[in-house]
Amino acid sequence: MRRIRANAIAILTVAWILGTFYYLWQDNKPQTSPSSASQPRGRSHGQKVAPGRLEIHRDDRTIPLIVTQPPRTEQQGQLLGTFDERAYLAGKQLKPGDDPYREHAFNLQESDRLGSERAIRDTRHYRCASLNYDTDLPATSIIITFHNEARSTLLRTIKSVLMRSPPSLIQEIILIDDFSSDPEDCQLLSQIPKVHCLRNGRREGLIRSRVRGANTASASILTFLDSHCEVNTDWLQPMIQRVKEDHTRVVSPIIDVISLDNFAYLAASADLRGGFDWSLHFKWEQIPIEQKMARSDPTQPIRTPVIAGGIFVMDKSWFNHLGQYDTHMDIWGGENFELSFRVWMCGGSLEILPCSRVGHVFRKRHPYDFPEGNALTYIKNTRRAAEVWMDEYKQYYYSARPSAQGKAFGSIADRLTLRRKLNCKPFRWYMENVYPELRIPEQEAVSSVLKQGGLCLETHGADSLGLAECRGTGANRPQSQRWELVEPLIRQQDLCLAITAFTAGSKVKMEPCNTKDMCVSVQDSGQPRLSSLCRHSQSFETALGVCPSISSLFCCGRRLASVMSA
Numbered sequence: 252m253r254r255i256r257a258n259a260i261a262i263l264t265v266a267w268i269l270g271t272f273y274y275l276w277q278d279n280k281p282q283t284s285p286s287s288a289s290q291p292r293g294r295s296h297g298q299k300v301a302p303g304r305l306e307i308h309r310d311d312r313t314i315p316l317i318v319t320q321p322p323r324t325e326q327q328g329q330l331l332g333t334f335d336e337r338a339y340l341a342g343k344q345l346k347p348g349d350d351p352y353r354e355h356a357f358n359l360q361e362s363d364r365l366g367s368e369r370a371i372r373d374t375r376h377y378r379c380a381s382l383n384y385d386t387d388l389p390a391t392s393i394i395i396t397f398h399n400e401a402r403s404t405l406l407r408t409i410k411s412v413l414m415r416s417p418p419s420l421i422q423e424i425i426l427i428d429d430f431s432s433d434p435e436d437c438q439l440l441s442q443i444p445k446v447h448c449l450r451n452g453r454r455e456g457l458i459r460s461r462v463r464g465a466n467t468a469s470a471s472i473l474t475f476l477d478s479h480c481e482v483n484t485d486w487l488q489p490m491i492q493r494v495k496e497d498h499t500r501v502v503s504p505i506i507d508v509i510s511l512d513n514f515a516y517l518a519a520s521a522d523l524r525g526g527f528d529w530s531l532h533f534k535w536e537q538i539p540i541e542q543k544m545a546r547s548d549p550t551q552p553i554r555t556p557v558i559a560g561g562i563f564v565m566d567k568s569w570f571n572h573l574g575q576y577d578t579h580m581d582i583w584g585g586e587n588f589e590l591s592f593r594v595w596m597c598g599g600s601l602e603i604l605p606c607s608r609v610g611h612v613f614r615k616r617h618p619y620d621f622p623e624g625n626a627l628t629y630i631k632n633t634r635r636a637a638e639v640w641m642d643e644y645k646q647y648y649y650s651a652r653p654s655a656q657g658k659a660f661g662s663i664a665d666r667l668t669l670r671r672k673l674n675c676k677p678f679r680w681y682m683e684n685v686y687p688e689l690r691i692p693e694q695e696a697v698s699s700v701l702k703q704g705g706l707c708l709e710t711h712g713a714d715s716l717g718l719a720e721c722r723g724t725g726a727n728r729p730q731s732q733r734w735e736l737v738e739p740l741i742r743q744q745d746l747c748l749a750i751t752a753f754t755a756g757s758k759v760k761m762e763p764c765n766t767k768d769m770c771v772s773v774q775d776s777g778q779p780r781l782s783s784l785c786r787h788s789q790s791f792e793t794a795l796g797v798c799p800s801i802s803s804l805f806c807c808g809r810r811l812a813s814v815m816s817a
């Protein structure tokens with residue numbers, strides 16, 4: 252009996268020990284199953300919000316073994332040089348009774364309370380810790396632009412970089428003070444070793460500020476960060492390694508979430524990539540299922556159609572070769588699409604590296620003003636991206652964002668020249684090869700007659716066509732004279748207009764509809780073409796660009812009919 256009891260106790264003890272180890276191991280292991288927390292949706296014009304489906308590990312309890320430690324105090328002196336951190340932080344503080352969210356759209360009181368450094372959870376997949384990187388990785392210039400950033404968040408960004416990067420990889424940290432109200436922030440922070448600060452003489456916006464930073468960078472690799480980040484363990488090596496192996500790669504970390512309320516550092520899902528809708532609103536989306544199934548190794552890079560925009564690493568000569576940024580974009584927004592389209596279409600690639608993690612405070616509103624208003628600025632910037640890069644697909648942008656039509660966006664001549672010079676692929680290539688998951692919106696069919704002079708185009712039997720007297724109106728119109736324009740098709744029931752050959756005067760006939768090659772468009776010279784050939788030519792755009800309404804169908808119809816009767 253005693254033996255049985257002793258055995259039972261021994262078994263229970265072993266089970267308890269194993270259970271404890273398993274619990275700790277589980278806690279260390281990033282969860283792979285999606286949680287159900289939904290993605291917060293933010294501001295209407297494309298404002299980025301926290302990546303969805305947060306994986307919060309065990310009430311965010313900290314376990315010493317897996318936490319990124321702050322540096323020991325003797326290191327701090329070396330890190331900060333003559334910089335007087337206490338005086339800097341004390342120089343600007345929340346006054347009692349002030350709303351802690353007012354100035355920065357996050358809880359400033361919490362940020363200040365945290366101090367300039369803290370331990371954060373190592374949120375990588377556990378396998379990342381055993382990866383090795385080249386010992387001769389090139390150094391990088393870190394570029395951080397800011398406009399009226401809170402002192403505590405900006406300092407934490409800088410210190411986290413200095414604390415959690417191999418010193419040999421940090422050539423310098425270039426701050427660009429985008430005309431913040433207080434010039435002292437810039438001066439004081441310049442006292443930190445490796446930190447340089449440039450102050451703009453007027454508000455430029457983040458795009459021109461980053462270009463200014465990049466132009467003064469002395470390292471061969473550029474690393475861009477927002478001014479309210481905290482980088483995590485070994486964040487830099489995976490990114491520099493990928494860029495070193497292939498300088499045309501542009502790489503981003505997984506962007507973890509720093510809570511705007513309590514500044515908790517939360518792991519973002521590792522199953523997300525960057526996407527967008529036709530209004531050019533950025534969103535985090537699930538990796539397509541086939542890609543997910545094919546990913547046997549969770550440390551592998553994730554191809555992404557677009558990047559969020561704020562945190563990425565790029566080879567400096569590649570950045571310059573590709574035309575830096577479109578510096579006619581103002582303040583905030585749209586530059587991430589422009590850069591992403593350009594990188595993919597002009598010979599590079601974009602990826603998110605799961606073994607690199609950087610936390611970012613995602614906010615629900617802009618804490619700063621837009622001199623031209625934020626809606627107009629977003630429209631200007633995204634219109635520029637759409638006009639330069641999206642070819643005929645820009646029509647879907649305008650349908651999704653009708654308010655963009657007619658709004659000023661400046662000259663794009665230089666960017667079009669750049670696109671030509673770089674010999675970039677068409678947007679259709681991007682749609683087919685990089686982002687086939689982006690659905691083309693169903694077109695609303697517009698029904699009308701197609702006229703030439705006083706006569707109407709009509710079908711005779713199954714597939715022959717001719718001009719005849721127009722009969723009936725509206726619902727009384729005979730089916731044979733009723734046409735639907737479903738861009739890029741001109742359809743009657745299941746058949747569409749097509750042509751027999753690519754020469755002027757070739758016969759127009761009816762064929763089964765096929766968006767790839769069916770619709771007819773006519774060049775100004777009168778040369779008829781199948782739409783697949785015309786898609787990227789001016790003629791196709793002109794034909795459909797001026798034909799969205801019933802009256803302009805008339806113009807298409809006349810041209811078609813004239814081809815037919817030639």
Ligand code: UD2
Nearest residue numbers: 299396397398429456457477478559560561582583584585
């Ligand atoms: C996201 C990006 C951001 C940028 C933006 C689209 C992330 C984590 N952030 O918005 O980098 O790509 O989408 O444009 O992907 N700033 C200036 N001057 C200004 C306005 C802003 O220097 O006139 C600074 C600002 O202090 C911050 C950075 O630019 O450091 C990005 O601005 P944000 O944090 O308001 O943008 P965010 O994170 O909403």
Ligand code: MN
Nearest residue numbers: 477478561612
């Ligand atoms: Mn930001």
